[in-house]
Amino acid sequence: MPQHFALQNIYSENRLFLSRIVVIFSLILLLLTALIARLVYLQISGHEYYSTQANNNRIKVATLPPTRGIIYDRYGKILAENIPAYSLELTPELTPNIDETLTRLKRLLNLTEERVNQFKQQLPRHRSFDSIPLLMKMDDATVARFAVIQHEYPGVDIHARLIRHYPYGKIGAHLVGYVGRINETELKALSATDYKGTHTLGKTGIEKTYESELHGTPGHAEIETNAQLRPIKTLKSEASIAGKDLHLSVDIELQRIASHAFQNHSGAVVAIEITTGDILTMLSQPGFDPNPFSSGISTTAYNALQHSDQKPLFDRALRGQYPPGSTLKPFIGLAGLQFGLTQINTTLFCPGYYQLPNVSHRYRDWKTWGHGLVTLNDAIVQSCDVYFYDLARTLGIDRIHQFLGQFGFGQKTGIDLIGEKSGTLPSRAWKRQHKKLPWYPGETLITGIGQGFMQTTPLQLAVASATLANQGTLVKPHLLKQDTRLNSDPANPKTDLNPAYIRDIINSMINVVHTPKGTAYKLSKNIAFKIAGKTGTAQVFTIKQKEKYDAKKLTSKLLDHALFIAFAPAKSPKIAVAVIVENGGHGGTTAAPIAKKIITEYLNKNAAL
Amino acid sequence: MINETRPEQFETHSPVTRFLSRIHLDSLLLAGLLLLSLLSLLILYSTSGQHIDTLLRQTTRIAIAFSAMLFIAQIHPNHIKRYAINLYLIGIALLLAVLFFGEIGKGAQRWLDLGFFRFQPSEMIKITTPIAIAWYFSEHSIPPRWKEFFIASLLVAIPTILIAKQPDLGTAILIASSGAAVFFFAGISWRIIFSSGSALIALLPVLWHFMHDYQRARVLTFLNPESDPLGKGYHIIQSKIAIGSGGLYGKGWLASTQAKLDFLPERSTDFIFAVFAEEFGLWGCLCLLFLYLLITLRSLYIAVEAQDTFSRILAGSLSFTFFVYVFVNIGMVIGLLPVVGVPLPLISYGGTSMVTLLIGFGILMSIHTHKSLLPH
Structure with a gap:
């Protein structure tokens, strides 16, 4: 019986155990199903999502910024190039505490508060794994000093980057322009893809005008990185395309000679090759060194330039507007000939002043006692004002306005440089619109000697001179060297000017330089060719902020601006020049020698041509 | 009485199987375990960055673990049963020693330095606890009643609490579950299961109160891993991305x-399954799960075939616990369970847990190969 009980017990125990095994087996299958369901969910339904995540983990897309195009002068001299420089850069993702790091760096490297704030503003527009420059250019001592303690600054690295360099410094500063850090407003207008990885942008001059050509196209590299963001290998890369190199029409050596000729004067000179419209020289004095701009100029240095009395940042050649003064006389004279109001030998008595009928006001000649009996030729050679008061009166403002327009006065020349001013060629309509006043006859008189409302830029004056030398066909100036010749340009139609009259005027302009009575007779010494020229003096300083300038320099305020326009060789002109020397006194004394130096140098260089 | 010999001797088996059973090894289990070990070397070669040294070290560990299995398999289950309570007490004593003299590694006190080698008593407890409870139940009438249930519960609770205090939540849970498995196979009534189960759930808030901060954080991270993608949730997010x-x-x-680019942490140890899933995909995972299922089923079959109460309860518990290890590790890696430090059986890099597991299989093989006359 006990044995039976034992067997029974074992039997029921076996059954109980088997039932438990079945329960456990079911449980195992249930749990396995849960695992499999989850795996299917992750690996089938979630596969695409997690694959993307895995790639985002490991693949970083780096932008390879393009190399900016190089700017050359007419003879292949480099005006703007890219040189390697060490920059200090910070990668936000690798920097544990950015604010604290910046505070320490500020102390270590004597960074300005302003630089640090600028950097903080830039932070949000970069991706966290981008390397953002804090200092664009580090000197060797700073590089060495930082390299030693770099480990204390995780995420901060020294990089070698290319920065813009201008070998000729201030000689080409206005013309070539400079690049600077991209600011907030510029950023909004820029294509985000093209400028990813680029931190600078052309701000003025050629650098700005031809920004899209110079910039190039960025490349991309897909880089596999590990969890510590260390690059493992490049998966794909598309090289950047360098920006276009630009060859300018400018001869930088000519520009250098012009700059030296100015000595300490402020002013501007523009020289144009007549047959091509090539700008040979376009200089504004004083210049400034554009190099600090490309490496991030400090506010102090910038303010010093901005607020200097001499206005070095102001491009006088392109944007300075001056009364043309007596340099306008050949054009008024030509108008008189063309409209049949006078002949080159027609005489007029100059008593030293001119009066309108029934008006007591006397319009003075610069020569108080008068020039006596003068022809149109004499009036140009000696720069007699009275002759031109009379001629202007008979022409009338409407005809003056219409005639001068064909020489480019009062309109932009269309040069390939951003920021050009158009000057002023006054007319009745212009005065009504701008001054809300009718035109007075006296204003016609002073327009005839290039004073009053009349304003021109040095560039316009050079273009007008070149156009005169070009037999009245408007010369279109440009800075990019082109193979196309002006003559084949359909945009410049021939004018209906009588060539005989032009010859008369040019002869008078030759006489200005080559006859003893001429206002620029001094130039004729030691000269192998003939120059046609015209001197001028401008009595009003019309650059804005004029008042402040004059107030500070009472003595120089009394001095006029000296002007000179010229072209040479007179019989078959190749080069036309316009010079303005601020407060230079008489045009023949200060402005003309500068023009002569440029012309001589140019003609010597091109003697073989 | 029925003079029954071991059934295997009459069945037709290959010479290899016959040889293996003579040295008390089960050919099917052995094949499964060796296959897992080979897979382990395969994955470790990848996770270590094709580092031969790592493979050599793991091979040494596999050799040691299999030797331990071979050794244990020679011991008759009756001997194991005889020393059950002593082994259990030694284990508890070592746990207490860890509490007072133990070495600290990774923020937890788990190691005991015995001079010539370091030793993790909690690993030993994984085996001695089910042995002790199986012994206790087999000494009393089956199915156990409330009294046996309470005493056995105490036997489980003592090591569980000691290990949880180290703190090693993962191992504590595994030991508790291996104890629970013994209870279940001992035929404890459903009434007791449900009432104690609900009591345990009611106790959860109390358990929460006694948890370490890092353990709480793990649970919270499990509930919402994306809340802290670079901190506590990083493991699980990267693991899910890999899989x-x-x-x-x-x-x-x-x-x-x-794995190769260092995004996945613990890729050779606890998170090795994620690498396996990344490299071999869903098909690979299904094959691996099937292999684990086969080993579990063979072990359960051994339990069914076992001749006495002690062996059968112990074999059932060891089989189920093995599966629980697999489930907890994979469940953690695929984001079904909180992150608890449990390695993937026989695949993860590391020696201690492998030795423990193979000792378990040694016991199973011993049970299967030491059958004799029915004890009547």
Whole structure:
């Protein structure tokens, strides 16, 4: 019986155990199903999502910024190039505490508060794994000093980057322009893809005008990185395309000679090759060194330039507007000939002043006692004002306005440089619109000697001179060297000017330089060719902020601006020049020698041509 | 009485199987375990960055673990049963020693330095606890009643609490579950199961109160891993990315990016399954799960075939516990369970847990190969 009980017990125990095994087996299958369901969910339904995540983990897309195009002068001299420089850069993702790091760096490297704030503003527009420059250019001592303690600054690295360099410094500063850090407003207008990885942008001059050509196209590299963001290998890369190199029409050596000729004067000179419209020289004095701009100029240095009395940042050649003064006389004279109001030998008595009928006001000649009996030729050679008061009166403002327009006065020349001013060629309509006043006859008189409302830029004056030398066909100036010749340009139609009259005027302009009575007779010494020229003096300083300038320099305020326009060789002109020397006194004394130096140098260089 | 000999001797088996059973090894289990070990070397070669030294070290460990299994398999289950309570007490004593003299590693006190080698008593407890409870139940009438239940519960609770205090939540849970498995196979009534189960659930808030901060954080992270993608949730997020990006067929052996590029932490140890899933895809995972299922089923079959109460309860518990290890590790890696430090059986890099597991299989093999006349 006990044995039976034992067997029974074992039997029921076996059954109980088997039932438990079945329960456990079911449980195992249930749990396995849960695992499999989850795996299917992750690996089938979630596969695409997690694959993307895995790639985002490991693949970083780096932008390879393009190399900016190089700017050359007419003879292949480099005006703007890219040189390697060490920059200090910070990668936000690798920097544990950015604010604290910046505070320490500020102390270590004597960074300005302003630089640090600028950097903080830039932070949000970069991706966290981008390397953002804090200092664009580090000197060797700073590089060495930082390299030693770099480990204390995780995420901060020294990089070698290319920065813009201008070998000729201030000689080409206005013309070539400079690049600077991209600011907030510029950023909004820029294509985000093209400028990813680029931190600078052309701000003025050629650098700005031809920004899209110079910039190039960025490349991309897909880089596999590990969890510590260390690059493992490049998966794909598309090289950047360098920006276009630009060859300018400018001869930088000519520009250098012009700059030296100015000595300490402020002013501007523009020289144009007549047959091509090539700008040979376009200089504004004083210049400034554009190099600090490309490496991030400090506010102090910038303010010093901005607020200097001499206005070095102001491009006088392109944007300075001056009364043309007596340099306008050949054009008024030509108008008189063309409209049949006078002949080159027609005489007029100059008593030293001119009066309108029934008006007591006397319009003075610069020569108080008068020039006596003068022809149109004499009036140009000696720069007699009275002759031109009379001629202007008979022409009338409407005809003056219409005639001068064909020489480019009062309109932009269309040069390939951003920021050009158009000057002023006054007319009745212009005065009504701008001054809300009718035109007075006296204003016609002073327009005839290039004073009053009349304003021109040095560039316009050079273009007008070149156009005169070009037999009245408007010369279109440009800075990019082109193979196309002006003559084949359909945009410049021939004018209906009588060539005989032009010859008369040019002869008078030759006489200005080559006859003893001429206002620029001094130039004729030691000269192998003939120059046609015209001197001028401008009595009003019309650059804005004029008042402040004059107030500070009472003595120089009394001095006029000296002007000179010229072209040479007179019989078959190749080069036309316009010079303005601020407060230079008489045009023949200060402005003309500068023009002569440029012309001589140019003609010597091109003697073989 | 029925003079019954071991059934195997009459069945037709290959010479290899006959030889293996003579040295008390089960051919099917052995094949499964060796296959897992080979897989382990395969994955470790990838996770270590094709480092031969790592493979050599793991091979040594596999050799040691299999030797331990071979040794244990020679011991008759009756001997194990005889020393059950002594082994259990030694284990408890060592646990207490860890509490007072133990070495600290990774923020927890788990190791005991015995001079010539370091030793983790909690590993030993994984085996001695089910042995002790199986022994206790087999000494009393089956199914156990409330009294036996309480005493056995105490036997489980003591080591569980001591290990949880180290703190090693993962091992504590595994030991508790191995104890629970013994209870279940001992035929404890459903009434007791349900009432104690509900009591345990009611106790959860109390358990929460006694948890360490890092353990609470793990649970919270499990509930919402994306809340802290670079901190506590990082493991699980990177693990899910690895598995999900593997897709149906995987990226191929040695081609995982998550592991190779350091995105996946603990890729050779606790999170090795993620690498397996990334390289071999869903098909690979299904094959691996099937292999684990086969080993579990063979072990359960051994339990069913076992001749006495002690052996059968113990074999059942060891089989189920093995599966629980697999489930807890994979469940953690695929984001079904909180992150608890449990390695993937026989695949993860590391020696201690492998030795423990193979000792368990040694016991199973011993049970299967030491059958004799029915004890009547």
